[in-house]
Amino acid sequence: MNWLAWKMLTGDRTKYLGIVFGVAFGTLLIAQQSSIFVGLMRRTSSQIIDISSADIWVMDRKQRNIDEIRPMPDNRLYQVRGVAGVEWAVRLSKSLVRVRTIDRDSPELNARDGNFTQGILIGVDDASLAGAPLEMLRGNPLDLRRPDGIIIDEDGYKRLFPGQPIQLGKTLDMNDRRAVIVGTCKVTPPFQTFPVIYARYSQAIQFTPRERNSLSFVLAKAAPGQIHQELCQRIEKQTDLKAMTWDAFFWMNIGYFIENTGIPINFGITVTLGFVVGAAIAGQTFYLFTIENLKHWGTLKAMGVTNLRLIGMILFQAGVVGAMGYGIGLGFSALFFEMMERSGQPDLRGMWVPWQVASIAAGAVGLIIVVASLLSLRKVLVLEPAMVFK
Amino acid sequence: MRGIDVDIPYGQMTLLVGPSGCGKTTLISILAGLLDPTAGEVVLLGQNRQTLRGSRLVRFRAENIGFVFQQYNLIPALTAVENAAVPLIVRGVSRREAVERAHIMMKEVGLADRVKSFPSQLSGGQQQRVAIARALVNEPRLLVCDEPTAALDARSGRLIMDLIKRVTVRPDRAVIVVTHDNRVFDLGDRIVFMSDGLVESIQDGTTTARP
Numbered sequence: 001m002n003w004l005a006w007k008m009l010t011g012d013r014t015k016y017l018g019i020v021f022g023v024a025f026g027t028l029l030i031a032q033q034s035s036i037f038v039g040l041m042r043r044t045s046s047q048i049i050d051i052s053s054a055d056i057w058v059m060d061r062k063q064r065n066i067d068e069i070r071p072m073p074d075n076r077l078y079q080v081r082g083v084a085g086v087e088w089a090v091r092l093s094k095s096l097v098r099v100r101t102i103d104r105d106s107p108e109l110n111a112r113d114g115n116f117t118q119g120i121l122i123g124v125d126d127a128s129l130a131g132a133p134l135e136m137l138r139g140n141p142l143d144l145r146r147p148d149g150i151i152i153d154e155d156g157y158k159r160l161f162p163g164q165p166i167q168l169g170k171t172l173d174m175n176d177r178r179a180v181i182v183g184t185c186k187v188t189p190p191f192q193t194f195p196v197i198y199a200r201y202s203q204a205i206q207f208t209p210r211e212r213n214s215l216s217f218v219l220a221k222a223a224p225g226q227i228h229q230e231l232c233q234r235i236e237k238q239t240d241l242k243a244m245t246w247d248a249f250f251w252m253n254i255g256y257f258i259e260n261t262g263i264p265i266n267f268g269i270t271v272t273l274g275f276v277v278g279a280a281i282a283g284q285t286f287y288l289f290t291i292e293n294l295k296h297w298g299t300l301k302a303m304g305v306t307n308l309r310l311i312g313m314i315l316f317q318a319g320v321v322g323a324m325g326y327g328i329g330l331g332f333s334a335l336f337f338e339m340m341e342r343s344g345q346p347d348l349r350g351m352w353v354p355w356q357v358a359s360i361a362a363g364a365v366g367l368i369i370v371v372a373s374l375l376s377l378r379k380v381l382v383l384e385p386a387m388v389f390k
Numbered sequence: 391m392r393g394i395d396v397d398i399p400y401g402q403m404t405l406l407v408g409p410s411g412c413g414k415t416t417l418i419s420i421l422a423g424l425l426d427p428t429a430g431e432v433v434l435l436g437q438n439r440q441t442l443r444g445s446r447l448v449r450f451r452a453e454n455i456g457f458v459f460q461q462y463n464l465i466p467a468l469t470a471v472e473n474a475a476v477p478l479i480v481r482g483v484s485r486r487e488a489v490e491r492a493h494i495m496m497k498e499v500g501l502a503d504r505v506k507s508f509p510s511q512l513s514g515g516q517q518q519r520v521a522i523a524r525a526l527v528n529e530p531r532l533l534v535c536d537e538p539t540a541a542l543d544a545r546s547g548r549l550i551m552d553l554i555k556r557v558t559v560r561p562d563r564a565v566i567v568v569t570h571d572n573r574v575f576d577l578g579d580r581i582v583f584m585s586d587g588l589v590e591s592i593q594d595g596t597t598t599a600r601p
Binding site for chain 1: 425467468
């Protein structure tokens with residue numbers, strides 16, 4: 001009977017494609033917009049993602065996210081190191097800095113250049129370089145030890161030097177200080193599209209306007225066998241600072257952006273619209289398709305098809321259009337992100353359709369299909385087979 | 391309807407005639423097991439209709455009754471032979487076997503050369519032939535035809551009635567045809583005249599009986 005259901009479904013191509021389009025449209029909007037939302041939220045925590053060598057992030061007790069930083073005195077580092085169960089602890093600074101592309105070695109260029117942008121400056125531990133980029137594209141993290149050495153992410157480099165080939169040794173100006181690009185790296189794209197610049201801690205604090213304190217975070221590694229949560233509690237108790245595990249800090253940061261920005265509402269509206277429009281197109285077309293086929297459903301009933309088999313046929317039809325629409329919609333979403341990735345366009349780089357979003361979209365499509373089927377099923381189930389003679 | 395007392399014998403083509411609204415459709419709906427009578431007794435192919443309920447009734451219809459409709463009711467997405475195979479598929483026969491058997495019926499109704507045509511590519515008369523093949527493919531013991539000539543011109547209507555008479559009437563099958571086309575009355579073995587919900591008279595061969 002599924003063969004018959006399939007034939008009936010595909011026999012009316014306009015409606016069949018209309019239903020598939022409705023489901024695909026809904027899936028595309030839900031999956032694509034939700035994925036962008038997830039990607040943006042991930043970007044808010046990009047530095048937390050990239051600095052994964054530490055188990056615990058220690059910061060000011062009132063800190064709510066990774067961007068609003070209240071610097072701490074340097075001696076906080078030693079307090080953390082003094083907590084039992086801490087294997088090692090290092091300094092990390094994070095700040096925004098104005099980066100100018102004035103080339104001190106070629107002053108004649110300055111007149112016509114002088115481009116500038118904001119940059120995210122990460123100051124990593126001088127000795128261990130803990131916190132340095134993990135994925136180098138050119139150069140070596142150890143080159144940070146060279147005088148004025150900085151490592152910059154490649155997208156940031158392209159923003160600073162558009163159209164120019166990547167070349168190590170170029171100089172930048174940060175807070176009237178010379179910085180030399182000694183390497184390029186790949187980073188998780190940040191929420192703001194600023195270049196991400198790595199320097200040694202002692203160097204980084206020279207690049208930023210002077211403040212009394214400059215320590216943004218203490219990164220700590222738990223000794224083997226330590227329960228991270230318990231260690232966080234010990235650090236907080238002993239230092240009166242906030243200590244969070246890597247993933248707790250990641251989620252707190254995302255939670256902050258969800259609660260304090262309009263991003264979720266805006267994306268939520270689009271996703272809801274995708275669901276409603278998809279459901280309306282698919283539901284209405286499927287309903288019309290069923291209504292137009294009532295005569296045939298009635299004929300089948302008269303011939304001896306039970307209601308249960310009719311339910312099976314309609315659910316099969318709904319399942320087919322649902323699966324096809326979902327596949328097409330999800331496929332286009334994935335293709336969109338793949339094309340963005342390959343285009344080298346940094347705005348949507350590093351985004352994809354997470355399996356959780358794909359599952360939610362599947363659930364939404366399932367709901368659309370169930371609603372559409374229920375409306376149609378009602379009509380077919382109450383159909384009197386005797387209507388075939390009318 | 392009231393006071394209906396009528397037998398539909400095997401091996402004959404019984405015509406059910408009468409003006410619109412006289413109860414013909416209601417009567418064949420009851421005879422075909424599609425409607426429940428509010429009162430009285432119906433014995434359908436030797437079984438008391440009251441004992442046939444729910445899935446038993448549905449199965450009984452699938453196994454014993456064939457239908458020919460005024461508007462053919464062919465599924466547009468299926469070819470002629472696939473349409474003819476539908477009752478077998480409904481009964482659970484494999485598609486391959488159902489189509490093979492449907493081919494035989496298509497030959498029987500003179501459409502062996504149009505088996506792969508879709509309903510939209512066939513004339514009204516040809517579509518009704520496909521509908522007849524569909525009704526017979528299951529070898530039903532009762533064939534119910536509802537105004538099979540109503541949507542056809544006189545010539546095609548006559549041909550269809552001839553066909554029904556020729557290929558459907560068998561000693562083990564009862565055939566009932568609802569019609570108000572008096573040009574084909576001569577083809578009926580038995581004619582039941584209805585009026586205003588009553589059987590007015592029954593013409594059996596040369597004898598006319600009035601209840």
